[in-house]
Amino acid sequence: MADVFDKCTNWKDYKIAKATGLYPYFRAIEASHAGTEVEIEGRRVIMVGSNNYLGLKDDPRVKEAAIAATRKFGTTCSGSRLLNGTLALHEELEARLAKFLNREAAMLVSTGFQTNLAAMSALLGRHDIVFSDRGNHACIVDGIRLSFATERKFRHNDVEHLEQLLQQADPEAGKLIVTDGVFSMEGDICNLPKIAELAQKYNARVMTDDAHSMGVLGEHGRGTSEYFGLEAQCDLVMGTFSKSFASLGGVLAGPFDVINYLKHKARPVIFSASMTPASVAAVLEALNIIEAEPQRRARLLDIAEKMHNGFRAMGFDTGVSVTPVVPVLVGDQVKCFRFWKALHEAGIFANPVIPPAVEPGHALIRTSYMATHTDEQLDRVLETFEKIGRKLNVIPETRPTSYTPVKIARPGTYVLSNEATQRWAAASAGLLADKGFSLEQISRMSGREVAAKLFDAMETLTYRAANLQPDDLKRLSTMPMKLWEKRSELPGLLLEKGATLFIKNGKQSEQSERN
């Protein structure tokens, strides 16, 4: 008989990660030093894994505002916005945000996740069709699942695919195209110009999730639509306060009728306690600073450019990102954990991103920066990455002779993404996961198939051996020496190769899900 708890007790991944010391999650931060450095296990580490883009969360003005609001209104509102949870402060912030975002109205939701949940679930009806980028954040995916609308997913940033789907759709149905403005893991921007064009052609509405771009992109920091000059064409814009706004919560802005309807109908809003006074006041103060200090945005983009180019010069692949989200491609999942651990030990807090957040074989270290990072801190991050990258064979021993400098989405420019290297493109399409094979696969193969694989390997080896040149032999003879030099790395290396047999970069779990 099945027990619903079975999957929990049988879950191996956590135990393996814990046992090998490669468990990167739920790291407790004990103290914060201006946000750019934090204390973990009594050690000070540089924080490059936070979304506090403008560095406002430790700004004394913001802190003070939150404290003052708590003094005035208490610690919570103890209820939903609909009933007892609305403060004058909430209404003030909604009005300010509507004005800031050039919209008729705005509504606050207690978290960013809930904001999309609310928008999707209440806005989309049974006969509507929603077109969603495959790379969209989980809250959009879940929001759509809560609605009764038909979901059509288009390939990440592939507007041709989107057009195909729009063409196939019933012309009478209500249509919404929803996309992240800046994609949180790869750091590229949605093709809003083309999406807006298609929306007009096929009579669809457009919504962007500007969680990672509000406060970052555009002349005034209003996000993707301001950056492209398409605010009028973008019907709904969503933002979150936990990133640039140094708080917690989310906002949805758009036409008054729509916002008003959602305020009364969206269950994630009406059945949830409203934002705490401290959170609202923090956003208000952050908004003041965002409006008054554009130099923070400029500094942030300067830092992004410095880091992208710094990594690229060493031979790292930072992919398609044009924003302060700087992903560093590692590829193998276990190597990614090892990379993270080495970073952690060297005093750098960054996040390993593994499947299912990215495609199998596309594991990466995601770094993101704050306007308040100092150049010394950034240089130390670069140095450490280079040292570890070389040790783990992510980058070559010597720097490449040239690299393609990054394009950054500064105000006035018009870039969607940087050109992906062949490896990045293959990895993000999930094509590198097939490298190697897993024990589970072998166990599913027949004896004859296993033998065929083995003989095939023999064939390749024989061919290569038959073609060995004197130079190759010389190189082979230095192998033992090299192995000896790398002996400290051997356990990790063995672990990596061994783990591939079991988890195969996350491909396996996906397969079993499908089965």
Added chain:
Amino acid sequence: MASTVRRKPAPAPRPSPTAGLTITPVRTAAELDTFVRFQQALYSSDPNYVPPIAAERRDFLDRRHNPFFAHASAELFLARRNGEVVGRIAAVDDTAYNQFHNTQHGFFGMFDCIHDASVAAHLLDAASTWVRARGMTALMGPMNLSTNHDCGLLVEGFESPPCMMMSYNARYYAGLLEGYGLRKAKDLWHYELSTMTAPPEKVVRVAERAREQEDVTVRGVNLRDLSGEIRRLKTIYNAMLQRNWGFVPMSDEEFDYIARRLKPLVQLRPELCRIAEVRGEPVAFALTLPDANAALKAADGQLTTWGLPIGIARIALAAQRVNRLRVLLFGITPGYRKRGLDALLYLDTLRLARERGFVAAELGWVTEDNALMNRALEAMGARRFKTYRIFEKRL
């Protein structure tokens, strides 16, 4: 009244010829293996087909192993119909070629396809789209993967097996390519010369005069200093072919890559590779090798069976019985031409080949418009017996 005109009832939907047909780029090692083995499966019943060693082809197409990919990129495509592989093609963007000729030509190659125009069209479409996306204005091929490797589509001379490092294909391929709108760009002629053919008197006279010049010596390859010899050959090679159609200079790594594949053949008959020196400086060479294809055929595409080197043994055995040669390269440094060095090398090679029991040699390829060379070959008594065609199409 227009509205009363009834349209004919729409015909019942027939399964379209492209139904179930998918073209996918090769991404994984397993797909690469499928790509390589498709040709072997397609030609399994053709007695003239010589299967290449699958492991060699895999390494050849692997950008980590083949230095060709340092200056070129390629995408391989597989056509599948209802899961079954029915065709393959490679699209190539060779920067070295386009820089050297100042062109924007994309290549296709490794083309193999069942006798079905729609499959061929889809494959060629995939290649066209890929090269067009890289800014190319014309599609040329087949090149497997460049003129420094085997190239051209066999259009005449299907009766005999291909010579080593020459391609082979079924008769219907030309129709498939023409059906797609590809037109002839250039014909490459391939000659056969029986070692029993008596050399023309004039050639003998010229050779004798050349031999009498004091500063000329002709020698075989020095196996002890093979890497030095390779370096010397490379210098002549890159100097001599400059003005030829389709020529692409080879990088050092590429030359080594090809040289190391030919090395065993040179070692088999080192005396057949003649080098002419003038005052100790090598200025001309004739690279004649035993036609490895006859031996290769015995291995049937694999060096090992059940992990045992059976294929290698078969090749080694069959190699002893090879009685045909290929004159792979023949070159004289500009400035030393018209001194009879060519006649000298030719006679020398012919004599040695006869002594060693070889019955015939194949010479090629030569472009159809290389009048000088074609006339010379015909004068020697060589018979044109295969024609390879390069096609092109403006995009």
